[in-house]
Amino acid sequence: MVVRPIGLRACAAMLFSAFVLLSGLACGKSAARKAAEATTFDVSGTVKYTRIPVHYDANGVPTGYETDSSTFVSAAARGVVVRVFQKKPQIGTDYQSVDVWTLVGTTTTDSDGKYAVNGSALKGYPTFVELASVATQAVSPASVITLIADPAGVYSTSRILDRPIYAQRKALDGTVSSGDPTHASLGTASATVDFTVGLDDPWMVVGQKWWIPASSSFAMPETVAAGSRVVGILDSFYVFGQVYGNCVPTSTSGALDLHYRPGLTARRGTFVEYNPELLPLSWDGSAYHYLGAVAGGGTLDGTVQQDDAFNTNVLYRMLGRNMVYGQRKTAVLPDGNPATSLAPDLVLVEGFGDAMAAEMVKSPYLCGPTPATRFTAVRDIRDLSALTPAQISGFSAPAITALTWDLALINTKITAPGTATAWKDITPINLLRFYTLLAPTADSGTATVTTDCVSLFTQLARLQEDKGSADNSDLKTFFTDAVLTPLCAKYNVTWSGKDNAILPKYTQTWGIDPDTLVTPFPTFTMSMAQAVKTRRYDITYPAGTAVETAVDAYPNTSYDEVRYARFALTSDRAYTLRVTTVPALPAGAQIEVRLDGDAQQTYLFPKLSSQALTLAGNPSDFSTPTWHTLRIRILSPDVQVPGTQVTIHLEKKN
Structure with missing residues (x-):
């Protein structure tokens, strides 16, 4: 039998038509049933809050917070963390299946206060959405800012990871329960869950990782009517960061934890402690967190305090210092x-x-x-x-x-x-x-x-x-x-x-391959003539309690108390470092020498009579020596040191 070419073409056309028909039916099925047959669903929404602005008079002078509610602002909460939780079965240590709350998605709100957690929530499980008092910086570095809800504020005796945060929660259907901390609804389809935080709305006070260890039930935690002040503080970080960048005092990804509690104000007011080692509880096991506080109003020593949560005039000053210092x-x-x-x-x-x-x-x-x-x-x-x-x-x-x-x-x-x-x-x-x-x-x-x-x-x-x-x-x-x-x-x-x-202009250059036994470094004058005592507040933790002590001391940061120098080495060298002063320093005063900006290479004289050093050079290329820097500083918190001749000795060992 001979098959004519036209027959082949007709057969191919019939097969193609059938394929198109089947494909069309399949596509129709996908469009109609895709959402129903999917095993996951999306959660999205918008977070807004009410802000009370500071009132500025006709001359631009801040006079207090606005009192006319018509001037209050409804704003998007930007950069704030939103998390999705589901109750799922888990095999316990006894090999029995138990239901636990599991974190299934985390995101942050965008410039419009919108968020979306897509494809990570499974259908068929009880689900709720949590708004947390945490923000991830939208600019580099992606540091984390956490608002701590500890009732003791910065005076807490808890380790930093054990200090609670604020949280608001809603079931997928948008409902809230005042008696159930994990109020949820069944996830059956994609849902929109919005948060609109009013001035005095309650927040739950919960652990930073409350779902670990996993459990399916929790007692109702403390609630605090911190309202929109919580997201207001975090939103100020976002606004400032969009203009100036990094708001955290480190050039790498880090953590800044600010304590805020309505009615509680620390003696330092609104601040960041730039030396986290002074607060040993800020160590999380791998790194120090920067700690600080935002004044929450109330009274302190019988004097009424302002709440700084909405006061960008104050917050931006703190963030400005963070930004500049954070450049290191x-x-x-x-x-x-x-x-x-x-x-x-x-x-x-x-x-x-x-x-x-x-x-x-x-x-x-x-x-x-x-x-x-x-x-x-x-x-x-x-x-x-x-x-x-x-x-x-x-x-x-x-x-x-x-x-x-x-x-x-x-x-x-x-x-x-x-x-x-x-x-x-x-x-x-x-x-x-x-x-x-x-x-x-x-x-x-x-x-x-x-x-x-x-x-x-x-x-x-x-x-x-x-x-x-x-x-x-x-x-x-x-x-x-x-x-x-x-x-x-x-x-x-x-x-x-x-x-x-x-x-x-401010750094002396002491040459290449120095040896002060041969050529002494020039002597320079250091003085505390311009130094002024300031008050600082030290927190110690005797017997598990926090004790704050006010100390009036010289910060040793004035121009004549700090000097800089640098020198270069072509090859590795062993040195003896010494410091001499004329006249001798008074009791309690020291000269601090920090090498290459390294806190681990910081030496105090005359506490030390000398210090052995081994410094790196670049023997593979003598035309490109290795440069080293020195920061020389008077340390004398109690005694004002007059003009003193200081000489650094870097003596090469044989």
Whole structure:
């Protein structure tokens, strides 16, 4: 039998038509039954909260919180953690099946307060959604900010991972139970679960990982009417981070835990402790958490305190210091004190922190320094009339804050002093480059090495860099030498151009392969003449209780108490390190020498008479030696050390 070609074509057409028909039926089935046949479902929603703004009068002065409810703001809660839990069977140690609550999905809200957990929740299991007092920073590094709900606040005697957080929970159907902490509904299809947090809504106080160990039932935890203040604090981190970046005082992913409890205020008010080792309970077994607190109002020592949860005027000052210090370009720890004679790198943390806050709230008026004086001791950052000429310089935090405000006005084309209406046009992100620390560098063989610490000069030089793709404003066109020279002179700072600004000014260079037995290092003078005692609060834990002690001490951060030096080695060398002073230091005073910025290589003299060192060089390439840095600092918390001649000895061993 001969099959004609036309018959083959007809047969193929029939087969193709059948295939299309079957495919169409299959597609129809998929479209109609896909959701029903899926084993997982999605959970999404929006988180919003009510915010009470700070009231600013016609002159831009903060006078208190708004009292007219029509001025309250409904805002998206951004960057806040949302988690989905399901009750599922699990085989226990006795090989019996038990139901436990299991975390099946975690996400954070976006810039509109929206969240979505897709494809990780299984149908057929009781499910609820949890809004937690945790935020993951939306910018690099992806650090975690946790709002701690411990009733003892920062004085808690619990380890950091054992301190509770706030949580709100809803079943998939959006219902809430006041008596069941794991109120849930069966997951049968994708669901939308929204959270709208009112001013005084209750939060449960729960463990940070309450579902571990796993269980199917929990007693009703404590509830606290912290309301929208919880997400308000975390949302402030998001807003600040979108402008200036990192809000946590570390350049790598870390953890910042802030204690907040309505009615509870620590004596330090709203703060971050930049030396976490002072709070040993902040150790989580692998790393220290940065700890701090947000003032929650109430009374302290009989004085009424303000609640800072909604006060961005205060929060942004803290976050500004976090951002600058977190770049790890400063060698001295900040303490939140805007002193007038600080080390050239530290002054940027204290001066810029206040300036960034002023730009963010678009007012030169910052709230008072304590929760009790927020609206009664408002500070005009432009007013330096209480300072002597010697206290207005590039080492003065108040002067740098005032200078930076002038830069913001110039960048906005506002003729000083401007008005509250005009200040609204300030765009904070425009000066981001100025706040991004950049130390001077130089070529050393095939390497590029840092030659000095950061300072006001290095940052002013950044204003004259060419505009980059990440810049929001062409700063170079605003800040010519003709503009900067008289502006800097106003603050007793001499501007001699960008090329001069990036030359080493505060770091001595002690050459290559030094040996002070042959060529001594130059002697320099250190002094505490400009040092001022500040009050700090130390927390200790005797017998399982927290005891706070107020200590008035010198922070040892003034300009003449800190010196920097550097030297290079072509090959590995063994040295003896010594320090001599003329006159001898008074009892209780020390000279601290820190090598290469390493806390593990920090030595105190005369506590030590000498210290043996083995330092690395680069014997494989003598033209590119290894550079080492020294930070020399007076440590004398109780006694003010007068002018002292200090000599560093680095003696090569045979």
